[in-house]
Amino acid sequence: MTNVTVKDLTLEFGAVRVLDKLNLEIEEGEFLVLLGASGCGKSTLLNCIAGLLDITDGEIHIGGRNVTWEEPSERGIGMVFQSYALYPQMTVEGNLSFGLKNAKVPKPEIAERVARAAEILQIEPLLKRKPAALSGGQRQRVAIGRALVRDVDVFLFDEPLSNLDAKLRADLRVELKLLHQRLQNTMIYVTHDQVEAMTLADRIAIMRGGVVQQIASPAEVYNRPSNKYVAGFIGSPTINFFEGDIAEGGVEFATADTKMPLTGYEASQGALSARPAWLGIRPESVITGTDVDTQPFTTEITVELFEAMGADTLVYTTLAGTPFRFRMSGQARVAAGDTLRIGFDPAQGSLFDKTTEERL
Amino acid sequence: MNFMKATTAGIAFCAAGAVSAADLEVTHWWTSGGEAAAVAEFAKALDATGHTWIDGAIAGSGGTARPIIISRIIGGDPMHATQLNHGRQAEELIEAGLLLDITDVAEAQGWKDIINPSSLLDSCTVDGKIYCAPVNIHSWQWIWLSHKAYEDAGVPVPSNWDEYVASAAALEAAGKIPLAMGQQAWQSSGAFGVINVAVGGVELWNKINVEKDAEAAGGAEMAKVFEAAAAARAMAANSNVQDWNQATNLVITGQAGAQIMGDWAQGEFQVAGQVAGEDYTCLPGLGVNEVISTGGDAFYFPKQGDADIEAAQKELAALLVSPEVQVNFNLKKGSLPVRGDIDLSSANDCMKKGLEILAAGNILLSGDQVLSADTSGQIEDLMVEFWNDPSYSAADAQAKYAEIIGDAD
Amino acid sequence: MAVTDSGGTESARTPAKKPNRLFKNLTAKLASVPMILTAIVVFIGCTGWTIYHSFTKSRLLPAPDKWVGLDQYERLWSTRRWLVSIENLAIYGICSLVLSLVIGFTLAALLDRKIRGESVFRTIFLYPFALSFIVTGLVWQWVLNPDFGIQSVVQRWGWESFTFDPLNNADIVIYGILIAGIWQGSGFIMVIMLAGLRGIDEDIWKATRVEGIPVWKTYIVVIIPMMRPVFVTALVLIAAGIIKVYDLVVAQTSGGPGISSEVPAKYVIEKMFQSQNLGQGFAASTMMLVSVLVVLIPWAYLEFGGKRRD
Amino acid sequence: MTDATANKGVTPRGAKPRRRLSPTNIMLYGTLFVASVYYLLPLYVMIVTSLKGMPEIRLGNVFSPPVEVTFEPWVKAWAEACTGINCDGLSRGFWNSVQILVPSVVISIAIASVNGYALSLWKFKGSEVFFTILIFGAFIPYQVMIYPIVILLREAGDVLSAMTGTKIRLMGSVWGLVIVHTIFGMPILTLLFRNYFASVPEELFKAARVDGAGFWGIYFRIMLPMALPIFVVAMILQVTGIWNDFLFGVIFTKPETYPMTVQLNNIVNSVQGVKEYNVNMAATLLTGLVPLIIYFASGKLFVRGIAAGAVKG
Numbered sequence A: 001m002t003n004v005t006v007k008d009l010t011l012e013f014g015a016v017r018v019l020d021k022l023n024l025e026i027e028e029g030e031f032l033v034l035l036g037a038s039g040c041g042k043s044t045l046l047n048c049i050a051g052l053l054d055i056t057d058g059e060i061h062i063g064g065r066n067v068t069w070e071e072p073s074e075r076g077i078g079m080v081f082q083s084y085a086l087y088p089q090m091t092v093e094g095n096l097s098f099g100l101k102n103a104k105v106p107k108p109e110i111a112e113r114v115a116r117a118a119e120i121l122q123i124e125p126l127l128k129r130k131p132a133a134l135s136g137g138q139r140q141r142v143a144i145g146r147a148l149v150r151d152v153d154v155f156l157f158d159e160p161l162s163n164l165d166a167k168l169r170a171d172l173r174v175e176l177k178l179l180h181q182r183l184q185n186t187m188i189y190v191t192h193d194q195v196e197a198m199t200l201a202d203r204i205a206i207m208r209g210g211v212v213q214q215i216a217s218p219a220e221v222y223n224r225p226s227n228k229y230v231a232g233f234i235g236s237p238t239i240n241f242f243e244g245d246i247a248e249g250g251v252e253f254a255t256a257d258t259k260m261p262l263t264g265y266e267a268s269q270g271a272l273s274a275r276p277a278w279l280g281i282r283p284e285s286v287i288t289g290t291d292v293d294t295q296p297f298t299t300e301i302t303v304e305l306f307e308a309m310g311a312d313t314l315v316y317t318t319l320a321g322t323p324f325r326f327r328m329s330g331q332a333r334v335a336a337g338d339t340l341r342i343g344f345d346p347a348q349g350s351l352f353d354k355t356t357e358e359r360l
Numbered sequence B: 001m002n003f004m005k006a007t008t009a010g011i012a013f014c015a016a017g018a019v020s021a022a023d024l025e026v027t028h029w030w031t032s033g034g035e036a037a038a039v040a041e042f043a044k045a046l047d048a049t050g051h052t053w054i055d056g057a058i059a060g061s062g063g064t065a066r067p068i069i070i071s072r073i074i075g076g077d078p079m080h081a082t083q084l085n086h087g088r089q090a091e092e093l094i095e096a097g098l099l100l101d102i103t104d105v106a107e108a109q110g111w112k113d114i115i116n117p118s119s120l121l122d123s124c125t126v127d128g129k130i131y132c133a134p135v136n137i138h139s140w141q142w143i144w145l146s147h148k149a150y151e152d153a154g155v156p157v158p159s160n161w162d163e164y165v166a167s168a169a170a171l172e173a174a175g176k177i178p179l180a181m182g183q184q185a186w187q188s189s190g191a192f193g194v195i196n197v198a199v200g201g202v203e204l205w206n207k208i209n210v211e212k213d214a215e216a217a218g219g220a221e222m223a224k225v226f227e228a229a230a231a232a233r234a235m236a237a238n239s240n241v242q243d244w245n246q247a248t249n250l251v252i253t254g255q256a257g258a259q260i261m262g263d264w265a266q267g268e269f270q271v272a273g274q275v276a277g278e279d280y281t282c283l284p285g286l287g288v289n290e291v292i293s294t295g296g297d298a299f300y301f302p303k304q305g306d307a308d309i310e311a312a313q314k315e316l317a318a319l320l321v322s323p324e325v326q327v328n329f330n331l332k333k334g335s336l337p338v339r340g341d342i343d344l345s346s347a348n349d350c351m352k353k354g355l356e357i358l359a360a361g362n363i364l365l366s367g368d369q370v371l372s373a374d375t376s377g378q379i380e381d382l383m384v385e386f387w388n389d390p391s392y393s394a395a396d397a398q399a400k401y402a403e404i405i406g407d408a409d
Numbered sequence C: 001m002a003v004t005d006s007g008g009t010e011s012a013r014t015p016a017k018k019p020n021r022l023f024k025n026l027t028a029k030l031a032s033v034p035m036i037l038t039a040i041v042v043f044i045g046c047t048g049w050t051i052y053h054s055f056t057k058s059r060l061l062p063a064p065d066k067w068v069g070l071d072q073y074e075r076l077w078s079t080r081r082w083l084v085s086i087e088n089l090a091i092y093g094i095c096s097l098v099l100s101l102v103i104g105f106t107l108a109a110l111l112d113r114k115i116r117g118e119s120v121f122r123t124i125f126l127y128p129f130a131l132s133f134i135v136t137g138l139v140w141q142w143v144l145n146p147d148f149g150i151q152s153v154v155q156r157w158g159w160e161s162f163t164f165d166p167l168n169n170a171d172i173v174i175y176g177i178l179i180a181g182i183w184q185g186s187g188f189i190m191v192i193m194l195a196g197l198r199g200i201d202e203d204i205w206k207a208t209r210v211e212g213i214p215v216w217k218t219y220i221v222v223i224i225p226m227m228r229p230v231f232v233t234a235l236v237l238i239a240a241g242i243i244k245v246y247d248l249v250v251a252q253t254s255g256g257p258g259i260s261s262e263v264p265a266k267y268v269i270e271k272m273f274q275s276q277n278l279g280q281g282f283a284a285s286t287m288m289l290v291s292v293l294v295v296l297i298p299w300a301y302l303e304f305g306g307k308r309r310d
Numbered sequence D: 001m002t003d004a005t006a007n008k009g010v011t012p013r014g015a016k017p018r019r020r021l022s023p024t025n026i027m028l029y030g031t032l033f034v035a036s037v038y039y040l041l042p043l044y045v046m047i048v049t050s051l052k053g054m055p056e057i058r059l060g061n062v063f064s065p066p067v068e069v070t071f072e073p074w075v076k077a078w079a080e081a082c083t084g085i086n087c088d089g090l091s092r093g094f095w096n097s098v099q100i101l102v103p104s105v106v107i108s109i110a111i112a113s114v115n116g117y118a119l120s121l122w123k124f125k126g127s128e129v130f131f132t133i134l135i136f137g138a139f140i141p142y143q144v145m146i147y148p149i150v151i152l153l154r155e156a157g158d159v160l161s162a163m164t165g166t167k168i169r170l171m172g173s174v175w176g177l178v179i180v181h182t183i184f185g186m187p188i189l190t191l192l193f194r195n196y197f198a199s200v201p202e203e204l205f206k207a208a209r210v211d212g213a214g215f216w217g218i219y220f221r222i223m224l225p226m227a228l229p230i231f232v233v234a235m236i237l238q239v240t241g242i243w244n245d246f247l248f249g250v251i252f253t254k255p256e257t258y259p260m261t262v263q264l265n266n267i268v269n270s271v272q273g274v275k276e277y278n279v280n281m282a283a284t285l286l287t288g289l290v291p292l293i294i295y296f297a298s299g300k301l302f303v304r305g306i307a308a309g310a311v312k313g
Helices: A044-049 A093-103 A106-123 A136-148 A166-183 A195-201 A218-223 A228-233 A288-296 B003-014 B033-048 B063-072 B088-096 B103-109 B120-123 B145-155 B161-173 B185-201 B202-209 B220-235 B244-253 B265-271 B307-321 B323-333 B350-358 B373-388 B394-408 C024-032 C033-053 C073-079 C081-109 C118-130 C133-143 C150-156 C174-200 C202-208 C217-226 C228-242 C247-252 C264-274 C278-307 D002-004 D023-051 D054-059 D072-080 D091-121 D129-135 D143-165 D176-198 D202-210 D215-227 D228-244 D247-252 D262-267 D277-310
Strands: A004-013 A016-027 A032-036 A057-061 A079-081 A154-158 A187-192 A203-208 A212-215 A240-246 A252-253 A257-262 A273-283 A297-302 A305-309 A314-319 A322-327 A339-344 A350-353 B022-029 B052-057 B081-086 B132-134 B140-144 B177-179 B256-260 B278-284 B299-300
Touching: A004 A044, A004 A187, A004 B081, A016 A044, A016 A187, A016 A212, A032 A044, A032 A195, A032 B177, A044 A057, A044 A079, A044 A154, A044 D202, A079 A136, A079 D202, A093 A106, A093 B052, A093 D072, A093 D143, A106 A136, A136 A166, A166 A195, A187 A195, A203 A218, A203 A228, A212 A218, A212 A228, A218 C081, A228 A240, A228 A273, A228 A350, A240 A322, A252 C174, A252 D176, A288 A339, A297 A314, A322 C033, B003 B394, B022 B033, B022 B063, B022 B307, B033 B052, B033 B265, B033 B307, B033 B323, B063 B081, B063 C264, B063 D143, B063 D247, B081 B307, B081 D215, B103 B307, B120 B132, B132 B307, B140 B145, B140 B161, B140 B265, B140 B323, B145 B161, B145 B256, B161 B185, B161 B220, B161 B256, B177 B220, B185 B220, B185 B256, B185 B373, B202 B220, B220 B373, B220 B394, B244 B256, B244 B265, B256 C073, B265 B323, B278 B350, B299 B307, B350 D247, B373 B394, B373 C081, B373 C264, B394 C033, C024 C033, C024 D215, C033 C278, C033 D091, C033 D129, C033 D143, C033 D176, C073 C081, C073 C278, C081 C118, C081 C174, C081 C228, C081 C264, C081 D023, C118 C174, C118 D023, C118 D228, C118 D277, C133 C174, C133 C247, C133 D023, C133 D228, C133 D262, C133 D277, C174 C247, C174 D023, C174 D277, C202 C217, C217 C228, C278 D143, D023 D072, D023 D277, D072 D277, D091 D129, D091 D215, D091 D228, D091 D262, D129 D176, D143 D176, D143 D247, D176 D228, D176 D247, D202 D215, D228 D262, D228 D277, D247 D262, D262 D277
Parallel strands: A032 A187, A032 A203, A079 A154, A154 A187, B022 B052, B022 B081, B177 B256
Antiparallel strands: A004 A016, A004 A057, A203 A212, A240 A252, A240 A273, A252 A257, A273 A350, A297 A339, A305 A314, A314 A322, B081 B299, B132 B299, B140 B256, B140 B278
């Protein structure tokens, strides 16, 4: 059973079309992350699902019900915001119970639900405090708690961790994951942070310009990005692109001066045909050292710059006339000017049409 | 005021067949010492009938009060009676049916026969119906001279305008202001009117103000009037008070030699305990043309749509013109009564002079009776500028004046 | 209290259908009824009514059928008192705009220098704003009284020839009113400026200090440009007040000496009610409105015309 | 939100002056001192004049302190000064002013705050247009509208009378004046509230909607408690504005309901012989007392409130 369905959703602000005939199906219990750069329409989409924005056209179904024109509070959703959006004049307890009071839930039940949420989130000692007296992490817990007490099937998160510092963010990320495992609710989570997306999501929907570019599991998105934009957006450091031509029969990718074998490439549709294209190679898929020669493509490069990050080392160089980055595991001993032999399998990379930029 | 007592008294009077007691709110702009004392006479008389006088005094001259009075009548919240200078000011209100017709009161009381001069009643009459009760006659044509100032200056008190002009230098030499003038527009305009009648004569005045003869207004006769006004302006140069009674006060205290002001100034002398002929002298028509204008104050009764109140309003109308109230009120106010059949032997010298002129029929319509408020306003604007700006030449002012008269309706 | 009230979209309707636009945000619309009525009936309706009647020969009562075209305007512009009023308003307006801004900003900047007794000074500068124009006019009339006030005091100190008698001198009377007007209103501008100064990031001050820019130059080159919105707010408040100057003049000079301190608002009131020439008063008030629009429309265009998108 | 605004407007941000008696400091305090003299002089004059007898006023200058302190003028101004034949001073006007003030302030702020709230958070088609008209309205000279409003009030009174079956007069009643104050206070107050509510984080509003609060629920439970600083500003502005109003008071009331300013004008202009400057000054001070006390007492809140939202925009 599908829990949240978005059909042909269109949203216009005056003459500007922000969302264009967008379709989305989210399974019950699924953790879906809406990922994209700022301004891509991901928060807007979430606000539409929440009912905070009136859509121009299309339908939204939650739990099998058409909720397109229902009030946010009637849709069976809970929402957590980036700025926490706690009511400053109410205590934590007041914040948690505000929605329930509005829904005229009986008092004993309110108390019970608040207690349960506080227990789950371990914020019981904070119940009598005002938001101003809480730390950022505590505030976000309360904000999550506010969604929790509503006892709803769908949770909406609007960049909930963006205002926290790096360490707290990592901690809360794990907690959110645990929470999802425990509650098994449907969660729709908006973020621009791909690490959050990769770690939390069952599926990731990558958005750009009001259109979903790809919706798939994190691994799929990472390994088989559906177009050049997704490929470039996912992964850090970013993927390397070569500009060139696919040879007849799809056996080879040729840049101006380099030829790379494509044997074994799994094309999306049928066989590869000759055409101008981009080849994307992830920095992680480059091999150095003794195993180089096992790779279908090997070459020698000169190290231009390197960044030692502790766990691994990032090397900057130029390959086939374009800047090229790759990652070496461990604390590799390299220096600028060194010559290195590297290898990778171009067939494990991604090919995109030169003009449409769609995956081939 | 003790409302409780008044109400109790009212109950007693009800038994005598009076209509049921009503609170009557009366607006007026009589707030100076003499004026307030005079109004109190009305209030006393009304309270004695069992009704209650609710005083709605508005300070700061008719200019401040009229907007308030009119906007309340138009806005549907009329007072029960209000002072207005009768004449053309109320015309439109009557036409719009906002004022109460009191013809029956006038007939019952025989106003036609007793009101003197009859022009006062004419001003209250529109299409044969009477809408207001005149309460007094006010004439502008007076100059008030301070004996003390002349004593200090060592010259005799003049007996006409020319002598007065001649004495100005002596007054100035003694550190006196020759002519006290308040700076409000209506005072400037009024003083000019007085000089106009005195210097130019009644005929000229009528030609200009009644017939609206612009040629006469721009003519040589009138030029003399403007010259005289310019001379008066020079004499008043050092007088920088605002209100008319402050100017009167300069005369009372001997700081100024004289003031051109209507007969209401007399009330101030009276309040200050001064005696006509001993402490001050009054010259009607500036001692040149002994006439008085017969403008005055009248009370109008806005429609209320309530029979009881209407009856009370009519009772008040009758009361205002009744002999006893007329005597008491006008003695305090320093104005002349509107009926010729009452004994004013207790009046002072100045009032008696006025009564004589009135009896002799040397009368003149008042500006309010012949000019629309709009034209009066334009003349006021012109005069206040003329009196206060020494660089404004008499010829220029006259040209503008002729223009206004030419446009008047 | 209807806490379950849902901003107008009642839950009873069939959810699949798009609701009527008219009923969207119904509660918000209902709550805005007083504002809508005020905007349409009072500000548009009454203004329109007044403009219409300025073309009629209305006397004491409005006479919509006595159409006289531009007669009232012709007379208005040939009336010296009106011309003097306009001139006075221009002088008063420009001076009070400039002086209020300069004095308000200067005082605010001084108070912002971490001085001792800031709240005392602030209260001193602000308190006149609590007083009405009537009170302001009366007090300054008294202070400027040549026989008792500043002039006589200075003369008693030995400066026999000192004359400062603005209220009785037709040429400078408007400045006498200006002194009082500035006294009353500049404190409020100071508070607004102070609020604006406090809103400026402290890092800006650190940066200019590091770069060695003198304090006065920092104010002019850095701070004032940053406070643009604050200046606009102040400007709007001052300008809205200027056109309405009436009470102050009535209390302080009654337009005198002569007609030298007349202002348009006073002309309007007196023509309407005193001279019983509504048409003339309406024509004058329409001209006031026109002059406001002449100033306001270009400003509004500059201010809002550029960013119409959101 | 609250913690962000709490400190705003209290701490000076300018560079710190260094030494006590540096030339800069002398300039600084010197200028402030001179300015203070200008601002304080009239208050001083009012106070000393109101404590002198008339003979002393005629002899001395306005700045000399009273030789013989007398409270007679105050008593007279409050309870005895005459207008016409009513000699009860300002006391009657005081209570009238209070009766006008309280409903006017409450209603005008209530309506303007709801307007500002609707305009910033519940925009609907055309709402901006009405707001623009409203702001233009702030610049329309009152004179343009007085006369039609007189007629409107009369008509509205008639309509109400017909609807309720009892005679209701808006013109000349306190309620008519309340309506007028509400109308003319609306532009600036609405602007004030709109700017303030626009600065409230939008997410808070969204969270409340998800929590099922409607238009009024959010207004009363969320926004109102947060908007206290701006309510203080609005209240101070309205209290002083309405208390000090003369024009509307004189046109839309009648003698029994005259506010204090109109009575003040009446007393000051009812000259009985000589101008009693001491009584006038005492009356002036008495009239200004209420707004003065409010400013002296809540000046800090006022400045803070202005800083918290009024200047944005």
